Amino acid sequence: MTAVDLVALGEVMLRLDPGEGRVRTARSFSVWEGGGEYNVSRALRRCFGLRTAIVTALADNEVGRLVEDLMLAGGVDTSHVTWLPYDGIGREVRNGLNFVERGFGVRAPLGVSDRGNTAIAQLRPSDVDWDALFGGGVRWLHTGGILAGLSDTTPDLIEAAIDAAHRHGATVSYDLNYRASLWHGRGGRERAQEVNRRLLSGVDVLFGVPTEAPVSAATFAGHVDDLVKEFPRLRVVATTLRRVHSTNVHDWGAIVWRDGEIAESRMREGLAVLDRIGGGDGFASGLIYGLLTGLDLSLAVEYGVAHGALAMTTPGDTSMATLAEVAALATTAVADVSR
Template identity: 65%
Template sequence: MSVLEIKPADQCRYDMIALGEIMLRLDPGDGRVRTARNFDVWEGGGEYNVARGLRRCFGLKTSVVTAFADNEVGRLVEDFIMQGGVDVDYIQWRDYDGIGRSVRNGLNFTERGFGIRGAKGVPDRGNTAASQIKQGDIDWEKIFGEDGVRWFHTGGIYAALSDSTPEVVIEAVQVAKKHGSIVSYDLNYRPSLWDSIGGQAKAQEVNREIAKYVDVMIGNEEDFTACLGFEVDGVDENISNIEIDA
């Protein structure tokens, strides 16, 4: 069994940094989105949630790499991030044109699950600032080489956001490994995100390249089959039944 060699804390500014999109989450409480008149709001993002959890639960020094349109919604999400204790130094701000034609911030309407009915999310995240980050926009050498990071986390949701985000993820993990940071990656396969940029074939192409630099890969059977092309013995195409006694 291999052992992860994590850099000493006194040599790094951060214990952990996450790369991903952070959306404003709107919760209708016990009701449905389609009939709601009030929403509770907070921030959320698959990759960012790890940074926030490590900060709030374990007191670790964390930060996030992302981007927002510079308007009141973006500043609201930034305020939520700061309330969670996550550093905001690496957030990039994009000029807002007044209506969101060129760039905007993501919204995620999320209903709670009850009984056999699962939770239901309605993301509104097209053309967001985070999805428009391109290779070369982030100074990864400063982050990993000068500031120092013990652990870097990102995932398949961010990699699937646009044509440019796979290149951003690959660039980030390459520099992270170069400077000795542990890299974790949550496959988190979402067909709806990959469909418009090449589907499952593109997902496998991107994730196989990213996997070369990953120390800790997170996912279930569906994630590994869809994202990496692995085959799981004894299951059908939809993984509708898994033999747990095997």
């Protein structure tokens, strides 16, 4: 495998979007690919111009091949996709579907996922040649709590990837991304926290620490101190700050700790939002870009916040922003007309 900047490990689903309407009354859908871990990899490729790959699994049928086609359009290396035989009706293995309403005003966004018994939920650590993957020169592994919640065996998959990343000197990032639906009937939040604690011992960069906006730098630093005592490998802890006024109006920012240094973005108040799904992944990819390319931490945070904001102005999970747009928004407070 050619050296890459980042490999994402996670599920890639087909998102079905009824546009301005409701899932329950829709007669047509737009389709996109998406997944918490994958979205970061795609954005780093399409927006930021880095080399990225995805490790995932799909059932080998027409839906799986549609997801592959969408990933190829995103420019992500798909050579490490594991294809599982399809049994004709999905009794044994399936591809994940995600029906998502963007919401509007007082109507909140709504996601209805159909992802039980999907291909990656059945992937085992031995199904991937981790040393061949990371031995090719991978700089960064990104994964997270969505994959960890898919089945009782996916934490083993993540652990194997983290161990291999460490052997080959790659940085490991993990987005907590708690989803109640994934843990329903499986121990809920307490079980999710137990699994995350097991995996965080190998994590260098942590996203998604629950934090309410506004938060002071001192309060955040105290929270991070507790985390680092429990997980001393951590070098970066980052979280977005969001206050929701309505589905389409948010206050939006972020705060990041790195080895004792705190950087907090400007708070973008009254941000207009078309589709909030993927905003956090947009932040993560922008920050990772800044860290990989050696930007000053304060500027890296602004890149993350700007990219997340731009990702929320377009439909679908994945970013349609350009690096020039991100750089301009990161260093200015107002978007002006481009002529």
